[in-house]
Amino acid sequence: ESKKIMGTKPDGQLKYTVADTHHTHASYKDGNYDGRYAWINDKINSRLARIRLDYFVCDEITELPNVQGFHGIFPDKRDPVDPAINYTTRVFCGSEFQVPVPNTGKESLDPTKYRSMFTCVDAETMEVRWQVMIDGNCDLTATSYDGKLTATNQYNTESGVTYPEMMSAERDACLFFNVARIEQAVKDGKFKTYGDSKVPVVDGTRESNKDPKTALTCTVSVPKNPHGVNATPDGKYFICAGKLSPTATVIDLSKVLDWFDGKLESPDKAIAAEVEIGLGPLHTAFDGRGNAYTTLFLDSQVVKWNVDAAIKFAAGDNAQKYVVDRLDVQYQPGHINASQSETAAADGKWLCVGCKFSKDRYLPVGPLHPENEQLIDISGEKMVLVADHPVRPEPHDFIIFKRELLNPKQVYSMDDFPHAVKELKDSGVFREGKKVTVKLASQAPAFALPEFRLKVGDEVTLILTNIDKVEDLTHGFAIPKYNVNFIVNPQETASVTFKADKPGVFWCYCTH
Template identity: 50%
Template sequence: MKDKQPKSNTEVLEQGGLSRRNFLGASAVTGVALVGATALGSSLMTRESWAAAVKDAQQKIHVAPGELDEYYGFWSGGHQGEVRVIGVPSMRELMRIPVFNVDSATGWGITNESRHIMGESAKFLNGDCHHPHISMTDGKYDGKYLFINDKANSRVARIRLDIMKCDKMLTVPNVQAIHGLRLQKVPHTKYVFANAEFVIPHPNDGSSFDLQAENAYTMFNVIDAETMEMAFQVIVSGNLDNTDADYTGRFAAATCYNSEKAYDLGGMMRNERDWVVVFDIPAIEKAIKAGKFSTIGDSKVPVVDGREGSELTRYIPVPKNPHGCNTSSDGKYFIANGKLSPTVTMIEIAKLPDLFAGKITDPRGVVAAEVEVGLGPLHTTFDGRGNAYTTLFIDSQVVKWNMADAVRAYNGEKVNYIKQKLDVQYQPGHIHASLTETSEADGKWLVALCKFSKDRFLQVGPLHPENDQLIDISGEEMKLVHDGPTYAEPHDCILARRDQIKTKKIWDRNDPFFAPTVEMAKKDGINLTADNKVIRDGKKVRVYMTSMAPAYGITEFTVKQGDEVTVVITNIDEIEDVTHGFVMTNHGVGMEISPQQTSSVTFVADKPGLHWYYCSWFCHALHMEMVGRMLVEPA
């Protein structure tokens, strides 16, 4: 069916006598971007109406000095390999949490503590993180953990939200390119569900490169959220893209855009329908408990075969090259977004038990609607009021549509389920509404993460910023209220209420984050909060010192050229914002030591002579005087 399209922002502005560029120039002064597209059937806005809308938008997103945002936003850092913490609605960046990257400010990827967490994968200097998701209890955010994937190096990491630091990292075995990631919602986040995108041969030892062979496949990966160890893997037909879980704890679903198992563009677009594969999690657990699994190579991870025809999975055909997989906040539907079809497919979760039991024999029997929304649907989010919002990559729009009306229209009723289309700039990918992944979706704010931003910001050279746009969805009409340039490919985000995130202000001395360093000090007979001492062990030297603004406990130590030096610093300040740093000049060494934290770093003193070290975090009026010297005697 064809729906009447509302006018775009540009058409409305030009017909009203105000050019898009002139309006943007004027609105830049107020700090807000183009506000709203017309709702269906609304009249053209006058200059006065636009001015009033701008003022209203500015008031909604303004968070005055000293006031706090209503939501924590966690943004994937994309190719930076980090997570960014952003306040919503102000869109102020609060913090960056390094995960898969090296960060010279905190020393992540440099310190012994961070390299212990990263394990063998610390050798990788890049990351490509896509999907941040917060742990849940009974379908609501519990604020305990945030999980994030690294597509580039097939990793999944966990961030403790009480300290906003990564505390666990896992390289997923037997697969390549962890992409889609979601969490079990109820009764709590027992599992992290992670899709490996690319089909590879098994064993992948160069003996075969035939992707059509029986031994060429990818897998659905399930990780224990508490231990951050593999629970099991499921072999699938085709490839895997995005995933989500239901509100019963039984089902997870994933999209497949390469059912052909092709490696070329034409081959991957050959089939008019690909599929959504649904996993019966309790049935898989039962099969593993009964010993119905295998392993691959040296890996001990249980592997079950869930390819088409398995009792553990069901394959639901959907058009075409589907991408996003989103569970509606009312728990009724898995939504598969068509990408190369102008439709999204609504899969009725309540019918899935009958599909697995054989009472429904045609997998398409669980499709509640195939909803025509526009060109290039990628992802869908929800407001908790029965409405869904889908990004249209090709149309550069967000479309608001009503789910109940869409089902009625699919069943033959004459009803217009499209409520509004809003121009966004430009080509949006992920979309996320406040609390949308939980049963508490509140329908206040929506973020559209746009892949392009041409002409929205000052020119910065051939590499353009991307554009996060904040949209007010609290009323009947969507209103675009903020443009935010961002770097580089911040793939997805998630919003939680500020009361759901409980952070520590000062480190607990018993925190497991630096437990390995505490254990090392114990073996050396060191009291980390009191002792300042140098331990010599052949060619290895361990320097233990305290820091208290504005001085280190040791201001000079001597080593020999070629010694492996480990510097361990404990910040004994108790004031919450007195963070210290440690940088050894010309050695590529730097780290953060926050109040009551212990941090350590190891390097080789390979250059004879005098080398200064200094505090890199401004901690005191005499911060510049917080220094020391390492004296390196020639070998």
């Protein structure tokens, strides 16, 4: 079962044994988490994995076509058109590395012709719905609360392939996607496909999207190499942090929609504020009381700043002190999140920050140091550091939400497994020539069969059902030397297929 989800090569070996996961986000309903799914990206292999939050297991992995370096990810929060769909039905995925499309080795190696794709995956079927081909790259992703807009910050509008090239422009961009228009274009057949992929790809390049009335995308400029784009809980703004600029850029979403409606002269008029907050700003969290918390990588700080005050300051009110507080963190913070920060129900209680260097905070354990996640109390005016926690490098993105939004199951439903061995007496060895099925029920502390015998050369499928109904009574099953080890939770059924190629006596045992 695991191999099927993980994907195999023609010879049955796993297609990939490495991954590089960065961002996880969960499904929404009415602007808050609904506890159905979470998703996480694999940057190396451009895969999107879904986790069922009822059983806390990965149930689907989708490999995105035409892309490399799938990085940012965000579920939509409602449908842009149908008001009845007030929950997540799409997951948006940004690709960081521009490549030839298709990428068969026969294309031009002129990097200015490389493209990246912004991909929409169906939240239920996990099939790729559509892609938008763009110039420049995609870094992080955010979605609006009204379902109409999604955006990616772009640090490489230059389409460079080296650091100096990527850093040459003074301003890069936050690129907005008009979801309804894109889906209409797909419906209208205004798409191409590339290589082996059948996924419809629409044209989101700047050259083709200059007319607001028909544009699928809208480019708002932000200073040099922005890192991170986050939606404020009130649904009004996206905030891009500057990374190589000490600024945060506040973009007014209603004005971006105005631009698409032909009512705004230029996309940059949607910038409500662009204010200095500190050196190396990366990611931003929110407390639901109008404040933003941005990590400052170079300053090794979290800066708390008030969004409305920043907008007033940017409008010329120099008396506005938009920076509320600064807190030193240990050290070089990257990802940050607050309790319920990514929802309309941001509660302003806790902030967690992932620091990329721990230096002297932990005992030495060799060349690879632990990194440091810190918990901060943000319930008051001043931030208060509460606890450190060592983590394996490096601390990527995370979300924090209330326990009552989750209702995980403790026991599986036996009927979900068509091959379940429902009773101890159904256990046995069933042979059809060389194909042998070993059916096994287990009830603590023993398996139903004290032993089973096979012949060398048999192709064996072993099906194990845990018939215990008691919460947390998980069973394990291992066969020495046969590279077999798995668990079955209460009322769960799992199976494994192997070739009986090693003669002898083998003690199958419970590893749990």
